[in-house]
Every structure is written in C-alpha cells, then in structure tokens.
Amino acid sequence: MQKTYYKSPIGILEIKGDENGIQSILFDDASTTLEVTNEVKIPDSLQNCVSQLDEYFSGERKEFEVKLNPQGTDFQQKVWQELLNIPFNKTRSYLEQTKAIGDIKAIRAVASANGKNPISIIIPCHRIIGSDGSLTGYAGGIWRKKWLLEHEGVLQKQQTLF
Template sequence: MNTETTYYKTPIGIAEIIGNKNGIQFISVIDDGAVSEELLKAKTPECLQDCVIQLEEYFKGKRDRFNLLVNPKGTAFQIKVWKSLLKIPYGKTKTYLEQSKKLGDVKAIRAVASANGKNPLWIVVPCHRVIGSDGSLTGYAGGIWRKKWLLAHENPVKQQSLF
C-alpha cells in the first residue's frame, strides 16, 4: 500500500510524518530549512492529520500520551524494545540498563540501545526518555540538544516560591 508524507514545523525542527490508513510508519525530525515552504504548507493527507494534531498538542503542553494507529517496520526484537519505551511515563526517564532488565536480559544493553536508536516514531515512541546510567543524555538520533529540550519540555523546572 502506498504511503503519504507530510511535514509539520515544531519548536525543534520539522517533523516528517509517513504513513497510510494502516498507521503511522515513520516520524523523524529534520532541520529547519531542509524542506521547502511549499511542502510545509501542503495539505496534510487525511490519514496523517490526527498525528499532526497530537504532535501540536504535545508541543503546546496539552498532551502527555499519544493515541495513534502506528505501524512501524522493524525486527521482532526492535518492536519489543519500542513497545517497552511506551511504558516510560511522561516526565520520567529510565536508563538503558533499567530498560534491558525490564526486557529480561541485562546483557542485551547494547542491543537495546541500538534498537532505541532505530526507533522510527520520534516522540510518539519516547526513546528520548532513556538516559545513561550516570544520568548523561547519551545517544539520540535527533541530536542531544533535542533530547535535552524534550526532557525539559516534559518536566519543566518549577520556580520555588520565596514565601
């Protein structure tokens, strides 16, 4: 089945969204300027409209989980890893080691990290919530600065009252 593509401008780059009536297959982020204004202004295909709406709500701070039909392409192991990412709550993080333990094999940490890096559904499957055991923001296909932005967006620092 043919896929449709749309582009949506976010605060941290342009989201490229690919899918069809069977679900969203791919969401990635690309740098501003990498897509023409014409493509950015093009009508969003009906099968991708809900994804754009939900991403917009996420960036406005009005959504903390997604309810989309998804259809990512990957190996059975990758899909298992990606499903485990969906269990990390909004505003929280897990380490790669914790994720590996949850999946039942502490020795699979590198394979889990590799699968996270191949996550085809940016933000919707929240691989940005996985950090290094030392708390470092390691490995993120969209760039570490975007990972830092997303984590701050999901867990903003509240200014304490002086009184």
C-alpha cells in the first residue's frame, strides 16, 4: 500500500492505494500543521489520481477515470457504486439513493454506508442531500460539502457584504 498527501483548496487529503486501485482519499485535518506541497515525489500508482484531483480542483475535470478499490461490505460497495452514477453538477436525496439501490427501507443503512465512504470526492457522497434540499451530514464537514457543491455549480456561492 502506498500513500501520499495532497494539498487541496479544502484541506489536506491522504491518498492510499496501489496497482489494484485507490483504496482511500480522506481529509487529514491532523496534518494541517505539516508542510504539505504537491511537488513531493508521488508514488507511480497514485500519480494519475493526483493529476485528476488537480484537474478537478482547477475546474477542468468533471468525471474521474481512476481505478478504485474501496474496502467495505457488499452492501457498502453497492451504495458506493450507486454514488458513482450521480453526475457532476447534480444531487440526489438519501431517499432517491435508497430507491436507486432497490431497497426503500434501507435509508439509515444507506446513510451509514455514505458516511463510511473511504474515497472522498471521487465517490461523490457530497452529492447526497436531504429531501428538503438541506446539506445534511458529510464526514469531511458540512463546510467542505458546501464548497464542493458550489465548485460543481450545484449551489451558488454566497456573497458577503462585509
């Protein structure tokens, strides 16, 4: 397993993976005091992922083409796979997500699986919102979810006068 750190506009990301694919992209708030630059030597197996994250954050990429290898239960895998069907600039409610996997009674289990998504941003759990349009739950923090949805054009950026 190889690892690198990526400095994004919304914090440090820890990326883990190998030739079998990316296993995790998680926010690493503990590393905010470390000097992380995107000029460090990146393992070959993670280079494509880092390049595509650069393109995403610069507004050039809307779909990722990275080999993924998240570790989880069969149910979690099913939920995460369905998240990949939500296009850039679109959202889906937890209820819609539950219907999409074919088990309307599993809404709490779907929400739990979304919360355990090990591959932030690329598996877009940030695109799941409440039925009323509210920005509910995000393991990386609601402020990051809001930023990502604004970046993707789902939400309009809030302008402040002061």
